[in-house]
Amino acid sequence: MDLNLSDEQRLLRESAERFVAESYDADHRRKMTNDPLGYSPDVWKQFAELGWLALPIPEEFGGLGGGAVEIGILMETFGRGLVSEPYVATVVLGAALIDRCGNAAQKQASLPKIADGSLKLAFAHSERAARFDLAKVTATANKTSQGWRLAGSKIAVLDGHAADEIIVSALIHDHHGPSGRIGLFLVRATEPGLVISDYPRLGGGRACNIELSDVHLPEDALLGDGHDALPAIEWAVDRAMAALGAEAVGIMQTLLDTTLEYTKIRKQFGRPLSANQVIRHRLADMAMQVDESRSMALRASLKADSPPVERARAASGAKAKIGKCARFVGEQSIQLHGGMGVTEELEVGAYFKRLVAFDTLFGGSAHHYSRHAQLGRSA
């Protein structure tokens, strides 16, 4: 039992902190907000050079063989800088799904390219009617003589516009009709029949909706051998929630630091705001919730490879708790900044919006408390 950082982990955190401090300042963030790409290809190249894109990829495919804890360390620091590069889409979700579901040839074709920065991915899974139910997929993949024919609609695809290839989930229909199995298909972004409508995402970066109409794919577009991909999807989304939880912790810490500074400087009635007990107690509650969130994000990371129910309960527990804390810390940061907190002139709003996006993504607190409860009964 030891929760101290190893030397390697400490170095990772220091290099990430240095990067954010030196290259990811307020000017950079402001530029990114109005950027049609939503991220910087130069920064992506730096990520590759720093080894961060290779972090969770197995060593045999050019990676560093890191785990969820290392991803969490990086993501918390990304949160402090409000980093908008498509890291979750490509590395946390994309690489993980290929590593878990792909066959040897598919892994060899993709993973080294993710690690060196030459391949960006996105994961198209959510559908409007499914809400947050990962098992509910209506997009179809029909077996054809040459391979597959995909049709359907996907929403809220993180960074889909930036992806070279998109992993699309669809119900497999083989020669006997619907199989009841979900398959994952690797689709090139330029594939005929694939239409991407992208939009600026709440809190930075971009997302898109995707229409697939008669997209013809070769046989080997299906990742792996056609086993039901749902357990892998749940596994990957749980990992992504742990990573996003760590990012939220970094965001909350920055909001707390900023708000604390402001209450010391801002004077009303002849004294700093922080001289008022009601303000001090609010900040104490915020600090406490940041700390609880840090504990929960770490817990979800440490259990990312535990047996499915334990892992899923840790991930849902973290998502629910951190989401609740994030709303509180974010809303109170604005409250304590007064009218200025509601304007685009301060960065408080940008950080807050990323927290709202976090709480919404893959389901909010209410959804995850209820998933946690359901899993508890099956345990």
Added chain:
Amino acid sequence: MDLTFNAEERAFQSEVRGFIAKNLTDEMKRATALTPSVFSDPDIGIAWQRALHRQGWGAPGWPVEYGGPNWTPAQRWIFETESARAGVPNVNVMGVKMVGPVIIGFGSPEQKNFYLPRILSGEDYWCQGYSEPGSGSDLSSLKTRAVRDGDDYIINGTKIWTTHAHHANRMFALVRTSDGPRQQDGISFILIDMKTPGITTRPILTIGGDHEVNQVFFDDVRVPVVNRVGEEGKGWTYGKYLLEFERGSGIASAKLREGLKAIADLAASDLTGRAIDSPDIATRISEVEVDIDALEMTELRVLSALQTGQNPGAVSSILKLRNSEIRQAVTRLGVDVIGHDALAVEPMRPLYRLNHEPAIPEDMLTVVPEYLNGRAYTIFGGTSEIQRDIIAKMMLGI
């Protein structure tokens, strides 16, 4: 980073389990489960303290030279967790965890030789004389006065919320020996024999129907000066040192988890018409469970920091605050889970020695008293408001 135990730690875990299996009687277990106050009654608590002492585990936090077992923080974690899981008695902490560390830190060699073995063996039973009717959160405004008369102090005044004063043979108290420029000055830390003439004790019943706390009166009570710990007038420093122990040796989550499990078991039983089938109840159980998970991780983070010699700092206030709030959430949930059976009042104590058939199932008897008495968790040991002051000052610098 690693959440799992290594081979040595697992071996220690089985040692603890073996010890508990051998020493924890069904009677102790049932009495503990049916005690709706903070601490077990002395006959139950002292029996457990004696068993721990025989094993050399009587005072986990003490240095080896005074009888501590020299455990690592991980071993302490395992011990506390296994104890909570098994439902061992809640030994009154006033001796081992409160006055013990102060005597070790600041007492004379004579005091150490006399008192420490008697705490370990359970021979002495301690209570704490801190709060007064006029001095709650503003503790250092206390007025109980000790006036020097030859080799004695003569003490007059009153202490309140004195847990188990009606059982204790000794009290450690903060008394005013002089009036300094600040109200914290002139306070001394003194050890009092409860059989000394002039001491009277008045019971105070808490809203759950339990007699755990008292008011204690001092009328010209003579206490030898040699019973003072440390220097005269420095008692506030020693008392604050002790309060840090009261706020948490840092391992509370295991007990909370067992408390929630008892409520969840009730919710899943026919006794409550399967309350858990209501999505509202099921979700609230999850909410509390997740809060316990977060507290547990924070405790483990603190423990890991301690293992490498780092100081956890103001986090003890966070642990105290969250522990008390979550405990209240568990008991609040309990009341909702038992539904109409929350209406039944069982006035007789102890609940494990009733001479009649109770109106509701035995497993429900403590639920409402625990909720009612449990309102005190966010009040004693520094109110939640005081803890937030401390967090703001120590962690945030405001």
